[in-house]
Amino acid sequence: MRQTYVPHIDGLRAVAVLSVILYHLKASWLPGGFTGVDVFFVISGFVVSASVDRLPAVGGWQGLLRFYARRIRRIVPALVVCLLVTAVLSALFIPESWLSETSDKTGRRAFFGLSNWVLASTGNDYFSPRTEFNPYTHTWSLGVEEQFYLLFPLLFLAWARGGRGRALSLGLFALATLASLAYALRLVGQGGQEIQAFYVTTTRFWQLGAGVLLYHAMSLAGRFTATSGAATQGVALPVASGFSWRSPVLLLAVAALGYGLWSARPGHSPWPDGLWPVLSTGVLLAVLHGHPQGWTGRALSSAPMVWVGKLSYSLYLWHWPVFVLFRWTVGLETVANGAIAVLLVFALAWLSWRWVEQPLRHGARGPRTNGRWVLLGLAVLVLGAGLQSVLVKHQRHYSLSTVSRHPLDWYPYAKGLKKEVPDCQVVESQIPVAGGQARLLQRGDCPGGSGTGTVLFVAGDSHALVYNELLRRKVVQDGGQVRLYGSGGCALVGMQGWRGPNPACDAYTRNVLDDIQANARAGDVLFLPGLRVPRLAEQYQLFDIVQVQADLASPAAVSGRAGEVAMAIEQLRPLAERGVRIVFEAPKPVLPAPPYRCSDVFNRHNPICINGMEIPRAQTEAMRAPVLDSLKQVAAALPGATVWDPLPLLCPGEVCKPDLDGRPLYFDGDHLSGYGNRVLLPSFREQVR
Secondary structure, three states: OOEEOOOHHHHHHHHHHHHHHHHHHOHHHOOOHHHHHHHHHHHHHHHHHHHHHOOOOOOHHHHHHHHHHHHHHHHHHHHHHHHHHHHHHHHHHOOOOOOOOOHHHHHHHHOOOOHHHHHHHOOOOOOOHHHHOOOOOOHHHHHHHHHHHHHHHHHHHHHHHOOHHHHHHHHHHHHHHHHHHHHHHHHHHHOOOHHHHHHOHHHHHHHHHHHHHHHHHHHHOOOOOOOOOOOOOOOOEEOOOOOOOHHHHHHHHHHHHHHHHHHOOOOOOOOOOOHHHHHHHHHHHHHHOOOOOOHHHHHHOOHHHHHHHHOHHHHHHHHHHHHHHHHHOOOOOOHHHHHHHHHHHHHHHHHHHHHHHHHHHHOOOOOOOHHHHHHHHHHHHHHHHHHHHHHHHOHHHHOOOHHHHOHHHHOOOOOOHHHHOOOOOEEEEEEEEOOEEEEEEEEOOOOOOOEOOOEEEEEEOHHHHOOHHHHHHHHHHHEOEEEEEEOOOOOOOOOOHHHOOOHHHHHHHHHHHHHHHHHOOOOOEEEEOOOOOOOOEOOOOEOOHHHHHHHHOOHHHHHHHHHHHHHHHHHHHHHHHHOOEEEEEOOOOOOOOOHHHOOOOOOOOOHHHOOOOOEEHHHHHHHHHHHHHHHHHHHHHOOOOEEEOOHHHHOOOOEEOOEEOOEEOEOOOOOEOHHHHHHHHHHHHHHHO
16 A cells, blocks of 8 residues: 555644634624634644554653653744743833733743643633733643643553553543543533633543544554654645545534534533534544545545645744734734734734744754753743743833823822831731632831821722722821722622622621721711723723713602612611711713824724723713712711712813823723822812811
């Protein structure tokens, strides 16, 4: 029988990577395209088995070192280059924010193949906005493969011994694959574990294991004759005449693969929606080997598909950071921007393949022993992670983002306070509260002692937490203590309960009020800030202002606010009658776009900025009027209660702007900046005296 090279594996790689790219470019074009990664996993398990099996058998440490050295040469060079370039570009264009808060950690762990566990532990759903704006999200699948490769030789090397060794290897992989599948089924059955199930290696091992077991089965059936090149692009097989059953089987496999790539749903991967890509890929690998003459084999072996398949690793590495950087800057929504992004992806992928992958993978340069390759690879990874950390640490010195260059104005962290008042510090500690914690801020060793003995209780949602700088500065200036309670989306007396029940926030409110009741004394102050009107802009999406205004005036909203007024009076009356002075924050202006994403030349034309960042004051007044009236009703019913209104300082003219004298008042569409905190501080101090 004649030996020939079958390149259809590269064709399958091309299908997988193009599906992923198409999905990430616009999900509606191929809704299940993310399962192209499942196809990659099966191919990887199959090909790495062929790669090891075709080499002369080497046992013990030499076998392990040879395997790991080959994997390092294959994976590490292109990965490190991509991660470092991405780190530089991220520092240039992406400021620190809620959308990007886990990005740097994900990138740092990606050097060591652990980014999938970071994403799983931080609760970043693969289909959520924070992962769409994280330039390292895609490295989760590389982490799964790298962790698989750590285990693979321990389970597979016995295969090279033949006889009982093959039975042992087959049994070990079968047990590990079944255990992984069982664990995936268990997480699916528990519910609420979709994020964990998607990312972790223990639920994905069965997909890689399926490829290994397929190779085992085909080898035992005598399907392979090893030749050089079998591990990388395909497997050299005897060519035989076609069989009548092959065409319908291939048709069913292609249809099943297409069905999986189209119909897979978020939250249903890797089980059950990962089953179709795994089964169909396995069938295609099995049936096409040795029989490439049919239409499926010719299509997968065509020159364009093989070319894309050869670039598939670099394409996968580069497509995601390019798309994410477009999202952060000019946007990815238009056809023109999408086309430019795709062209850039292919250009970077070819450069990576030609000048990084190929020379270091097949060239003669580098250490002469496998052990030295392993040591060099580990050293490069450690050095790369260190460089990434340095780039992040010094971002403000070279970033093109005004947010990153002027962090003291944008972020309410009060980091400039130490330089301004070097002889006085704020001491922060944590106070246990049922269901969570509160922050205790108090003045440390300062001239004038600890100041007043009054305690300022601050409770609310993220708008309470964002007053961090104002509260720290007040402690330095006036002394006393601040007990700060905050939970995102859970304002006390929020006046937005009409938008739907929130049991978690109800429990938070009860726990906070109980703690305040137990600790507040006459003369103390309770400050209740919060977002009390609907947003016009999230950090990643816009809302219709006409619809927002209509919702605020709806019968459900009117009735809901009336109910909250009565409940707030009932809950807060005991504190007010005890002599605790209650201060409500009047609704602040909300902006139609997030300033931190729209204040640079390179991002101000992003689709998120299309509505501009300014809003007429009259429109703001109209939006907040019904809420302000409700707050005034509550304050009028409680002895000593007042309403503090930041609007005159934040919006002194007829148009509410995102900045004042060129410095930001807001970070996003409704949260104050560090400078905004400083603008409001004198008025707030006067209000609570």
